Amino acid sequence: MHALIKTYGRGLTVLFVALVAAWVLLMILVPGVRTIQRAFIYEDRAGETAMIAIEIDRAYTEKFQLDQEAADLHAQAEAESAPSSGVPSFGAPSMGGPTIGVPGAGPSGGAAARLSPADRDARLAEIAAKVATLEGRIADLEAREDTSSGEAGMKERYSFENFTTMSMVHVRIFVLTLFYALCVTVLSFLICYPVAFVAATTRSKGKLTVMLLLLVIPYAINELLRIFSWVMILEKNGILNSLFDALGFIDLEAGEGIRFVASNGAVFLVMVYAYVLFMVFPIYNTIDTLDPNQLEAARDLGASSWRIHTRVVIPHAKPGIAVGAIMTFMLSAGSIAAPEIVGRGLHPDWFSQLIYRRFFEADSWNQGSAYSLALLVACVIFIFATMRIFKVGIRDIAK
């Protein structure tokens, strides 16, 4: 703090501290705490309050339909009592079908079935009676809803129900998602390690520049576009199948196109491609600090390439591998665009898609929060487990 004041003066320091505090508070603490809080509040969808709300909805819909019908009948009556010139002014009766109270149909558009004046009056009386009953019922229900929701509000208590009521299907998806993310991480490592090693040990500056450029350039493109370009490649009538067709392996016309999309393999492929950089660079950075003499020393002592890597290079690159694994795992476990677009719904869901649907389709923010929290905790556990397995500390990672 004193150092800051010394360097930037009092005014700027206050500004810095205030901005950091605002950031921590508004961007991290408040949403975080709110999510956690929601996660532990169970919203009983099958409870009394919910049922009353549904009944009130139904009653209102019914009342609306009756009001519509009454309005139509009144309109008919007026049309008949008016001196008829034989020219229908509007709402041609001949067009009137027996469409009773379709919400949204205007009074002039739809018309109740043509009834005799006597029948009409009887029907109107009937409707008025029904509406009166409904209104009584609505008032009653609304009163009950107020007390009920008040009680429910009072009853809002913390519990693990959001977690314990998670269906087995969802639990399975949760576990599978973590497994898939692990697969993506391992695949990324297998692909990135050789690339990083070659890049870090190449002696030619020009080659290195070209390699790094080729790695970075795809990242200048939006992630969604990258995913869609993969879809275009993997599509049944896509580039890859056209290529196979041109080479004569398959006949696209005959519908022999291979369905690459909507499979785990495709999702993994797209994700590995999307997160390659996050794995390559940490590993590249650590291997870059390895003394090349150590490689030569190991080779000179008779070690095979495999042994040089397992005994000298990988132990040295461990912090980088850990960082890359953590980033790739976190990103792929939380990824939603790739499974949504490439998975195409045919693929088993990823947990991130489930969270999205909890929030925005099931409209259950509390359960959504609980699901997010579960994923977050799993990821944090993964981080610590990785650090443990690789025997690296926070400090090594920060390096």
Place this chain on the structure above:
Amino acid sequence: MAGQDVVLQNVSMVYPNGFTAVHPTDLTIKAGEFFSILGPSGCGKTTILRMISGFLEPSSGTISIGDTVMNGIGPNKRPTALIFQNLALFPLMSVWENIAFGLEARGESKAKRRKRAEELLDLVALTGQGEKKPTELSGGQRQRVAIARALAVEPSVLLLDEPLSALDLKLRQHMRAELKAIQRKTNVTFIYITHDQGEALAMSDRVAVMNEGRIEQVSSAEGIYNRPETAFAATFVGEQNVFRGRVVATEGEGISVETEHGLLHGVNRNALTPGEEALVMVRPEQIELMNGNAMGAAERGLNTLSARLERRDLEGALINLYLRAGDYPVHVNMHNTGETHVPGEQAIALGFHWRHTVMMRPGNLAKERA
């Protein structure tokens, strides 16, 4: 483990960018020899070492170790072990794992590796330090670990790339003696690369002086210092006072050269003939002060020279005098006997015996001294 001959026949190295690091070279290093290659940085000595170890494939010629031609054989398959300038110990392995790495690569059992590592730790006087990490050891101890690691694979040729350059002077002098002792004990052929003449002269059975990709002279340490064969070897190893002149007469091994300081007599090292240009070289420790008594110098076989004192430095046991004779700087060092009298500003008469004066054909002079 026993040393083997290393034979280079017509070996050269031209890098892809066209730079010739080593011109075609023949060299025979005998089994069990302590052989040094001495030269300034960039002279190609490290390239020769890397070709012997297998990290570089020569552009031409053959390298044989023992009776086997090594061309095309990788460094992990050669009976050589290399000790790097920065040692290149594996920092994440313990000392004994470092030493046993070569055995591990051969698939030896852990018990066997451990036993061998202990033996080698004894050999390099590091008994009981096996569990430590290399970073916990001192510079000299790390040096010994590197030697033990290289010896663990029982090489017949040990290649050392300036391994002592990172150590301070005291430790360096101590390690010279140890290296020599280890070499005697193991009888492995040592090929030692250095730009430090002290190391090369103190340890080696034979020394090769190298410059600009060519070996200038191969000889014993005494031979290199006392009987240099080229201008470069003469000026790179030890110091020389150099005068230019022209040969006027030769007689047996004697030769007379006319210089701007008069006729100087010396030993005809390069079989010069009258009329040729020549370099006259004499070492600072071979020049004596005549102290005004130049009488009979010629009869005693002394060349004489008159010079003016510019500076004198007392260096404990030695006194360095920096003089100037015409265009030529002259360096003289004398033993400090406590009664050494150095005259003041006036011209000083210097004398040096013709047997200590070497006449050589002009050639590259060393820009730096080893």
